[in-house]
Amino acid sequence: MKSDSEHWDNIFSKTKDTKLGWHEKDTSQTFKLLDKIPDLEKAAIFVPGAGTSILIEELIPRVSSLILNDISSEALNRLKQKSKQDSEKIVWLCQNIAQPFKKSIPEVDIWIDRAVLHFLTDENDIKGYFKNLKSILKIGGHALFAEFSLTGASKCAGLTLHKYSIEELSINLGSSFKIVSHFDHTYINPFGDPRPYIYTLFKRAK
Numbered sequence: 001m002k003s004d005s006e007h008w009d010n011i012f013s014k015t016k017d018t019k020l021g022w023h024e025k026d027t028s029q030t031f032k033l034l035d036k037i038p039d040l041e042k043a044a045i046f047v048p049g050a051g052t053s054i055l056i057e058e059l060i061p062r063v064s065s066l067i068l069n070d071i072s073s074e075a076l077n078r079l080k081q082k083s084k085q086d087s088e089k090i091v092w093l094c095q096n097i098a099q100p101f102k103k104s105i106p107e108v109d110i111w112i113d114r115a116v117l118h119f120l121t122d123e124n125d126i127k128g129y130f131k132n133l134k135s136i137l138k139i140g141g142h143a144l145f146a147e148f149s150l151t152g153a154s155k156c157a158g159l160t161l162h163k164y165s166i167e168e169l170s171i172n173l174g175s176s177f178k179i180v181s182h183f184d185h186t187y188i189n190p191f192g193d194p195r196p197y198i199y200t201l202f203k204r205a206k
Helices: 005-014 028-034 054-062 071-090 123-136 168-172
Strands: 046-047 065-069 090-093 108-113 137-148 175-190 194-204
Touching: 005 071, 028 108, 028 137, 028 175, 028 194, 046 054, 054 065, 054 071, 054 108, 065 071, 071 090, 090 175, 108 123, 123 137, 137 168, 137 175, 168 175, 168 194
Parallel strands: 046 065, 046 108, 065 090, 108 137
Antiparallel strands: 137 194, 175 194
């Protein structure tokens, strides 16, 4: 099965937010890492897979601006309805994050990926993802990842996953990125199933 816009539109059009396999009611794990970043309130943030996450609602009052991307227009339309009062802070983008950006994207201070990268399994797609990240993340900026760990499930949303370790994330980012913090977290999905994640925060040194 292919991870494309049709696949994800179908999921978001038929499934309530609270029944999505990656839905979380508590974003504290992400903020454990975000709170380590100085001047968060001044940050411009890029989210490669915004989905319909409540993380976006919690970020809006705490940061300067957001660029929200998703491969699914259905997800973005739902998120726009929840965020319309704060639209002046948000730039919307709908594309496959493994492909080159369709338009010029301003540089950002933070890249936040919760449960997106691990859906990319093709080597060229993974390279494209990291090329996009490096093209817009400022020197001194931070990249935050929350992905299925090596002990995690092999599939999600009907798709095979590429599971991650700190070492593999470091290799893909390259020597200019240094690890700031990391931890393991077992997320319990809406169906009561444990999903081991690895949370990591990197800083771009040059």
